[in-house]
Amino acid sequence: FNTERFGQHILKNPSIAQDIVDKANLRPTDKVLEVGPGTGNLTVRILEKAKHCTAVEMDPRMAAELTKRVQGKPEQRRLEIIIGDFVKAELPYFDVCISNTPYQISSPLVFRLLSHRPLFRVAILMFQREFALRLVAHPGSALWSRLSANVQLYAKVDHVMNVGKNNFRPPPNVESSVVRIVPLDPPPPVKFEEFDGLTRIVFSRRNKTVHASFQAKGVTEMLEKNWRTWCAEQNKTIEDGVTMKRKIEGILNDTGYSESRAAKMDVNDLLKLLAAFHDEGIHYA
Numbered sequence: 631f632n633t634e635r636f637g638q639h640i641l642k643n644p645s646i647a648q649d650i651v652d653k654a655n656l657r658p659t660d661k662v663l664e665v666g667p668g669t670g671n672l673t674v675r676i677l678e679k680a681k682h683c684t685a686v687e688m689d690p691r692m693a694a695e696l697t698k699r700v701q702g703k704p705e706q707r708r709l710e711i712i713i714g715d716f717v718k719a720e721l722p723y724f725d726v727c728i729s730n731t732p733y734q735i736s737s738p739l740v741f742r743l744l745s746h747r748p749l750f751r752v753a754i755l756m757f758q759r760e761f762a763l764r765l766v767a768h769p770g771s772a773l774w775s776r777l778s779a780n781v782q783l784y785a786k787v788d789h790v791m792n793v794g795k796n797n798f799r800p801p802p803n804v805e806s807s808v809v810r811i812v813p814l815d816p817p818p819p820v821k822f823e824e825f826d827g828l829t830r831i832v833f834s835r836r837n838k839t840v841h842a843s844f845q846a847k848g849v850t851e852m853l854e855k856n857w858r859t860w861c862a863e864q865n866k867t868i869e870d871g872v873t874m875k876r877k878i879e880g881i882l883n884d885t886g887y888s889e890s891r892a893a894k895m896d897v898n899d900l901l902k903l904l905a906a907f908h909d910e911g912i913h914y915a
């Protein structure tokens with residue numbers, strides 16, 4: 631195991647560890663999921679407030695240290711350690727997720743949590759500053775991106791606090807931030823793959839017009855292929871002379887988004903545009 635590869639930067643400032651756990655407003659009945667507990671600086675504080683904690687840790691040496699830390703104490707039986715990669719581990723039921731994980735798995739972590747059912751109540755997560763700022767960015771701001779839209783489709787995200795690199799041992803190369811993620815309940819009735827397919831296209835160059843983004847290589851072909859499959863499934867006959875290029879132009883003009891730019895479109899705009907494509911039987915996945 632290599633410190634850099636597994637992002638083993640242990641949080642050494644006890645007041646920040648306490649702040650992170652406090653931000654979750656844990657209830658005595660809560661089951662908590664912790665990803666990458668390391669030596670357990672957050673875990674012991676979670677166990678003071680919650681009913682149970684499942685901690686997923688990839689490094690068996692770290693898991694052993696954490697086990698030692700609770701051994702023989704009453705909290706031992708309220709802690710379950712899963713040794714393995716969070717990305718592949720089977721997740722238990724949890725009300726709250728708290729994590730300071732390596733930044734390499736930031737994206738998979740967020741999307742895995744948001745697709746988990748039943749939905750959790752809140753997640754308090756530490757990320758590299760830039761990633762955190764993209765999660766909370768608003769349309770029209772410099773960091774509004776495909777990631778912002780894809781996450782805000784499913785959740786309300788707030789910036790909770792900045793954490794400087796000197797609070798870790800060894801210190802990482804980047805500054806960190808803690809964010810709070812509250813899933814929208816119920817989630818919007820849209821398939822992630824569809825929404826993601828659209829954001830992939832319009833954010834490929836977020837300052838270009840939507841019209842121009844759809845002219846990128848392969849886009850028309852991909853949509854046409856999906857449309858033909860859909861028509862076949864629905865037993866719809868395709869009239870002569872219909873081209874995908876024209877259909878796309880029609881949708882962009884009718885919805886009024888042809889000259890819009892992803893940099894300024896909010897989740898609602900993107901959902902409206904997606905729905906207009908779906909009305910025509912055109913799918914992104």
Ligand code: SAM
Pocket residue numbers: 636637638639640641642665666667668669670671672686687688689692714715716717729730731732735
């Ligand atoms: N949470 C502790 C803290 O705040 O002091 C440790 C933080 S350290 C940045 C990240 C921890 O995640 C390390 O213990 C590392 O071994 C573990 N880890 C790395 N990749 C992981 C993965 N894919 N799944 C689970 N744990 C992982």
